[in-house]
Amino acid sequence: LLRSQIKDERLRYGMIGKSEAMQAIYKVIDKVSDIRCNVIIEGESGTGKELVARALHNASPNADKPFIVIDCGALSDTLLESELFGYVDGAFTGASRGGRPGKFELANEGTILLDEIGDMPHDMQVKLLRVLQTGEIQRIGARRTVRTDTRIIAATHVDLDKMIELNRFRKDLFYRLNIIQITLPPLRQRGAEDIKALT
Numbered sequence: 001l002l003r004s005q006i007k008d009e010r011l012r013y014g015m016i017g018k019s020e021a022m023q024a025i026y027k028v029i030d031k032v033s034d035i036r037c038n039v040i041i042e043g044e045s046g047t048g049k050e051l052v053a054r055a056l057h058n059a060s061p062n063a064d065k066p067f068i069v070i071d072c073g074a075l076s077d078t079l080l081e082s083e084l085f086g087y088v089d090g091a092f093t094g095a096s097r098g099g100r101p102g103k104f105e106l107a108n109e110g111t112i113l114l115d116e117i118g119d120m121p122h123d124m125q126v127k128l129l130r131v132l133q134t135g136e137i138q139r140i141g142a143r144r145t146v147r148t149d150t151r152i153i154a155a156t157h158v159d160l161d162k163m164i165e166l167n168r169f170r171k172d173l174f175y176r177l178n179i180i181q182i183t184l185p186p187l188r189q190r191g192a193e194d195i196k197a198l199t
Contacts, residue, residue: 013026013029013051013052013054013055013058013059014051014054014055015048015051015052015055016194017190017194018193018194019185019190019193019194021185021189021190022185022190022194025052025182025184025185028180028182029052029055029056029059029182030059032056032180033055033056033057033059033060034059034060034061035180036060036062036151037151037179037180038132038151038152038153038154038176038177038178038179038180039053039056039151039152039153039154039177039179039180039181039182040117040153040154040155040156040160040174040177040178040180040181040182041053041153041154041155041156041181041182041183041184042155042156042157042159042160042181042182042183042184043155043157043183043184043185043186044157044184044186045157046186046187047184047185047186047187048184049115049155049157049184050069050113050115050155052182052184053067053069053111053113053153053155054067056111056153057110057111057151057153060111060151062109062110062111062151065107065108065109065110065111066106066107066108066109066110066111067107067110067111067113068103068106068107068110068111068112068113069112069113069115070083070084070103070112070113070114070115071115071116072114072115072116072117072119072120072124073115073116073118073119073120074116076121077121077123077124080120080121080124081124081127081140082100082102082140083102083103084102084103084104084124084127084128084137085102085104085127085137085138085139085140086099086100086101086102086104086105086137086139086140087099087100087102087139087140087141087142088139088140088141088142089141090141091139091140091141091142092140092141095141099139099141101139102137102139104131104137104148104150105137105146105148107148107150108148108149108150109149109150110150110151111150111151111152111153112150112151112152112153113153113154113155114128114152114153114154114155115155116155116156116157117154117155117156117160117177118156118157118158118160118163118168118169119158122168122170125169125170125173126170128173129170129172129173129176131148132152132173132176132177133176135147135148135149136148152177154177160174160178
């Protein structure tokens, strides 16, 4: 597409699409972007989950605060914990001198996108649930906790209801995260107009 054509097709939030399905997504973003609550975004790979998460953040009153993404399925239990919560000096072999803040601290007052939350190990689900319950995080090896005011957006390509049935995802965590749920349609359900604009 020519640059001018892309500009015409890009209705809002940096996303291309004029189909009814995408208009419905834009309306949801309009309604909930300024509501500081947790959100789950579901959709097949490639449907634009991160784009929607960024749109929710950029249209919020906290748009000037950090937006941080972490892929929950790409890291082991130990690495994911240190990435999310950080650690203090000497917490484990190989720890950086002076320690390091985690993504929750870095995203304070902003938004953290937990991508592929359905792949998060069970032990980490328990620790994330505690953060949601208390609003506090604890660095690995630390004695004190730190308050965090971070909006959580969780994205997944899997059906979390089925994951709950299989005991692979905690129901209580799901309810804490699922204040607002957005389901993104695959391109095949968006009609010829959107397919043409994107090809």
